Amino acid sequence: MVYQKKILLGVTGGIAAYKACALTSKLTQKGANVKVMMTKSATEFVSPLTFQALSRNPVYIDTFDEKDPEKIAHIDIADWADIVLLAPATANTIGKIANGIADDMMTTTILATEAEVYIAPAMNVHMYAHPAVIKNMKQLEQWGYRFIEPGAGYLACGYVGKGRLEEPETIIQVIEEHQQINHFLSGKKVLISAGPTRESVDPIRFFTNRSTGKMGFALAEAAADFGADVTLVAGPSNQQLSNGRINRFDVVTAGDMYEAMHQHFSSNDIVIKAAAVADYRPKIVYDQKVKKQAGDLSIMMERTKDILKSLGAIKEHQFLVGFAAETTNPIEYGMKKLREKNLDAIVINDVSTKGAGFGGDTNIVTYMNKREEKEELPLASKYKIAEKILKMIDQDMKAGSQ
Template sequence: MLKNKNIILGVCGSIAAYKSASLVRLLVKAGANVKVILTANAAAFITPLTLATLSKNPVYTKYYEEETGVWSNHVELALWADYILIAPASANTLSKMANGVCDNLLSAVYLSAKCQVLFAPAMDLDMWKHESTQENIRKLLAFGNLMIAPGSGELASGLVGEGRLAEPEEIMDFLNAQITQGMPLLGRKVLVTAGPTYEAIDPVRFIGNHSSGKMGFAIAHAFENLGADVTLISGPSAEQSSAGIKRINVRSAAEMHQACMEHFKAASITVMSAAVADYTPEIVAKEKIKKQDQTLTITLKKTADILAELGSQKTADQILVGFALETTNEEEHAKQKLQRKNLDFIVLNSLNDSGAGFGVDTNKITIINKALEKKTYEVKSKAAVAADICQEIISLL
């Protein structure tokens, strides 16, 4: 569950900080990318060197490191993280989190977070039971944070009761369970196509289109975040895919066709967002064509209709989604394509819509289902559009 996840581990001033070494080892062993933030008090219990060695990343302790001149950007750290885990979370830090106090790097990262935040309290029994601590915890839970409850046992003071930091293995189990809950497509095989195809004219030139692959890559990443086992077949694109996605690079429509035929049968969900050429040169010159005559005639032949072929092979337990990029009579053309190619729904976007089209980071879509019902969405980032498409697919399962 944690493979390739970006985890920020916040370590606060508590005797339980020694457990953070084991926790970092478990996170790294599970395949997570771990960055540790130590409060000043935490550094008195465990050294930055220990956690840097185990995490294989520098440990952050303050905004600005005078010795190196390095500034730790709390906003960038918060945006990098898929999860922020604060363990041990001291009474002091819980109070800061609950009341918006921002006097150290960890509290600044917390206030900048857009991801799920989990905290595992650790303190003495009387501190844990104090109403101010309990009020702070109620606030944090109301904010949407998740608590990994402390255990009971002998505490550093010699008292016996609640307040012990949960064991590293228990924290790992809790974190894995939360990730699983947010992955409704866990284990499902998904096939996504993206980008353009390039149809060779000669060894130098090709016929292509302006597709960047941004939309298809966003869809692949959205599926990965939902737990799916994603295969991405991409035409030429500068976009980067994560290590968890199986990427197959192709160039031509024929190569795209072959790759789709090989992987479609195993996929329970297929989203065809690639801009595949409809025509390809009938003859590809073996040498570069020289500029001689005033005109040049190239005879084109139709490429295989990959989407229609997949639609004809689709079984009852497979979901197939297509895209339609139109310039005129948009809805009518999209509906015809939906029915002709046996799709579960089609995603329509128009080059006439501002914010939609090739090479930009936004899109504006309309989803039309088998019943010809449509949902029109506002202009959004392609990542947000991908999330909408995935949710529409989940509703069909």
């Protein structure tokens, strides 16, 4: 619902800007607190005074128009918003945001906000179908921006086709439905581990694996987008979070990850161990670099603590999910892991399959719950896979509480 939500409405320079007036009015009538931000081009189509009268709030246009010396306006408004809505969004503004360009108040604010961003494009039908525009929208969608697709009809340029700004009532309906349906994890605390671990041989060398953390990070981002309070325990990884509300703790070794997961376990409702943790570590870690010698070198290895099994042994209310990355008989080994480690569900993938596994942006997995009900998730982006996994976890939790 938009009632009592703080909504920043961004209006960019297109003829569809006139529809943003009705959108402002309808949002205000529904009880939303609306503040309007305009590009300078947008002011050529609609007067800022119109939006000020409809929203009963000041209108933001110029980055350098700092009315309050105690605040930086574009940062203050970025932090203020619960929802950012770009309507209409031109190809130019979409392209700038997708490429990290912040050259006016609109783009600077959007890059600074941690609020959910909805984008309602409006442009010529051929512009909307241009590969550059499509690429930019896909990039933004991958980062978690939500698009409200334009309608088809007669356009101001004289063409008939897709590109017309969706009607204000429909835009509000889409936002309200998304807010209601896609915040099913609101009030839940979710703990996720991601990435590899490193086990040192000496100050120069270490053992690790091919995990990049992409799947675990995608789960963290999706869980936060679904309204959860997320804690991410991450092994060494170059991945970055786009959602600033996620609590991230960086660790290095399997021992570090064991301690961090146990530290946060009791206070969380859902725990997903997506990290690829070392099963073995060198028994002796040398203080100085091990010098090259004639002949072979043997390194004695010892077992690390089994994090997932130890969590399964102490779980109370938590819904515990493991990952099984396999290369042979993945379902058989996944099922065994599910039973032996007292899990509520397991996500199984054959990392030797093209499009699945470490390092890539896509995955192919099988989700299995403790009733051994399976659902295969075909090739998709890791974020989309993460969304589906979280929805199935939610369904299983609700089924278990009935």
